[in-house]
Amino acid sequence: MNEIITADGYPKLVYVFNDSLPGPVLHVYQNQTVRIRIHNDFPTESLSVHFHGIRQVNTPESDGVGRITQLSILPGSSFQHEFVALDTGTFWYHSHVQSQIAMGLLGGFVVHPREVITQEEKGEFVLVLTDWQHFYTTEQHHLLIESGQFYLNSLESLKTSGTIDFYEAVDGSRAAEALVTSILINGRGQYFDPHAENDRSSTTPLEYLRVDSASNNAVYRLRLINGGSVFSMKFSIDDHPLKVIASDGIPFAEPMVVDQLVIGLGERYDVLITVAKKRAINYWIRVDTMDKNNNPRWHARAILQYTTDTIMPTSQPRKCTTNQPCLILNCPFTQYGPNSAKSLICLTPLDLTTHPDHLDRELLDETTIPDVRKTLQLTIVGRTDKQAGFESFNYIGMKYPSIDKPVLYNARRIRKKFACSNRLLGGDTGEKCYHTITAEYNNIVELLLINHDDDQHPLHLHGSYFHIVEFGLAQLNSTTGLIKANNPNVYCDKHARCSCTKENGACKKNNMRLVKDTVQLPKGGYMRIRFRATNPGVWLFHCHTEPHLDRGMTINIHNQYLNEIVIDYDTNNEGNNDNFHQPQVSSSYGM
Known part of the structure; x- marks a missing residue:
């Protein structure tokens, strides 16, 4: 190992690729x-x-x-x-x-x-943001999953109070803490302990981004990745507007210039910043969680370094006022906390538009009738104040069959043999089974996704981009900024049977033109996505909150092939991939 992995300064077991974190x-x-x-x-x-x-x-x-x-x-x-x-x-x-x-x-x-x-950019930096846990190990993961008590604020919480302590976001939605203790930027951070002197209990090295201030108005690209397990994160740089140009690798129709940017789990954003020659100090790069009352419990700092001096910055974030409000991009809600003064303006995914070169016009056309339609309500089975239950789509949690070769190579048989029942399910009567959606090659697939759960859910599709054609957010109390009701455009009964409300007759059309592979679905909200099934295979669609994925909030989309395949596969060496021969990709699989 060439360098010491400091993380936030707390000693713990770390898993790494090639001796580095990340x-x-x-x-x-x-x-x-x-x-x-x-x-x-x-x-x-x-x-x-x-x-x-x-x-x-x-x-x-x-x-x-x-x-x-x-x-x-x-x-x-x-x-x-x-x-x-x-x-x-x-x-x-x-x-x-x-x-x-x-x-x-x-x-x-x-x-x-x-x-x-273009030669506009002088350089670029990749920033991987992660939430970090001191006391979290694989063994603890298995124990918590098996006990149904994944979401403890601390292991002492259940012992002392007998209840599960949840993190609350600024809109009142809650998320699992999963024992989070700090935030890292490129594997570096400092553990902030509210009980320690100066609100900090470690002085480990921070990440520096060294820019060339000799070139006036030089432009740098920041590639921002939320690689965490639990939290959305809010990113900003003191005295530097963020020119957001792309999300999930796909450019926007027009750049968005904002003060702060919300990055959901699994999402990526490309941002341009301009370096001004007149500046000769260092600036704080800030990453914060979005806690209730706008008082972040976890935050990380890095340093935008204009000088060779490594002194700590003294910069401050821009003051947000009614006359000069701050813009926050990619908010999962329409208002940022108690905000009667309107000093913070939330721009939601409704304000984002993908560049026309990346749009499929047929998917956006409301007269297009999808070949496959499926409604998925994000649901919790068996949750109480002492039991986490399990996350699911339509009260169905994913259970993978015990097999001697991957599903990809025997998907049709597995789908039939391990199919889910058609029982009427509810919060106390969920089931775990092999949950699938089947689409023929070139089918247009439409998913109506509804979140009446208490959590936000970042959703990721493998194997394809999707078009968000409709997006609805929860109703907020304008005084407190807290959720007061689910979006009224959809209704779901206790068995996850959902439809558009009778009053509207149809879900509201808002002419979304946004292409992504990962998106946050906030509490009380819904969205309609479409994609074209032109990439044969077995593809996951799942929540990217790590405990939610592990506990079952996933579904497999089988995009069927037209031909057949011959596979040289040694089933006597399960898991030993040195004996696994990859098939020819020009063939098709047994769907």
């Missing part, structure tokens, strides 16, 4: 064939690695989901991913096994265009 940023060019060999050096744990946002066109076996696209990589074994980097932009890679992201198995992945379109 793992090394991987840079490739568009249309390059990428080969990455993952070797598992763990003594006991298996793993698989997903390249988040990479569509894996014609290479579903490289999507990196254990038991679905490959067998998990056993200790001492290796697996080689091979795919073409078709899309430019900011992506990331991470383990797709339980608590391993939270333990440190993640890193940035950037696909650059082969030709530089």
Whole structure:
């Protein structure tokens, strides 16, 4: 190991790629064939690695989901991913096994265009943001999952009060803390302890972004990745407006210039900042959680370094007033806390528009009738004040069958043999089974997603981008900024049977034109997404809050192939991927 991993200064077990936290940023060019060999050096744990946002066109076996696209990589074994980097932009890679992201198995992945379109940018930085846990290990993960008590504020909470202490966001929605103790920027941070002197209990090194202030008005690109497990995060730089140009690798129709940017779990944003020659000091880079009463419990700092001096900045965030309000982009609500003075203006996903070159006009056309329609209500089964229950779609939690080869290579049989029942389910009568949606090649798939749960849910689709064609937010109390009611455009009964309200006759159309692969669905809200099933394979659609994924909030989308495949597969070596021969990608799979 070439350098010490300091994290936030608290000693704990860390999982890493290539001896660094986060793992090394991987840079490739568009249309390059990428080969990455993952070797598992763990003594006991298996793993698989997903390249988040990479569509894996014609290479579903490289999507990196254990038991679905490959067998998990056993200790001492290796697996080689091979795919073409078709899309430019900011992506990331991470383990797709339980608590391993939270333990440190993640890193940035950037696909650059082969030709530089503009010389506007002088340089770029990749910033990986993570929430960090001192007391969290794989063993604790299994214990908490099995006991149903994942969401404890601390392990002492249940012992002392007998109840689960939830984190509350600024709109009153709650999220699992999962024992979060600090936030890291590129693996560096400081543990802020409210009981310690000066509100800080560690003085570990912070991340520095060194810019060239000699060149007046030089432009730098920041590639921002929320690689956390639990929280959305709010990003800003003192005295530096953020020119937001892309999300999830896809450019906007027009840049958005804002003061602060909310980044949901799994999301990526490309931001431009301008360096002014007249400045000769260092500036704080701020990352905060969005807590109730706008009082962040967790925050991280990095330093935008204009000088060679490493002194701590003395800069302050811009003062937000009624006359000069601050703009916050990608808010999952229409108002930021108690805000009668309107000093903070929330721009929601409704304010974002994807560049026309990346839009599929047929998907946006309301006269287009989708081939596959499915309503998914985000639901909790069996939650009480002492029991977390499990997260689900329509009260159905994912349960993967015990099989000797990945689902990808036997999907039709597995789908039939392990199908979910058609029982009428509710909050106390959920089930766990192999939950799927099937689409023929080139079908247009439409999902109506409804969140009447207490949490926000960042949703990610493997294998494809999706068009958000409709988006609705909860109703807020204008005085407190807290949620007072679900969005009125949809109604769901206690069995997750949902429809548009009779008063409206149809869900409200708001002419969204936003393309993403990951998006936050806030409490009380809903959205309608569409995508074209032109990438055959078995693709996950799931919540990216790590405990929610682990407990079952996922569904598999089977995009069926037209032909057949011959697979050389050694079923006597389960998990030993050194004996696994990749199929030819020009063939099709047994769907």
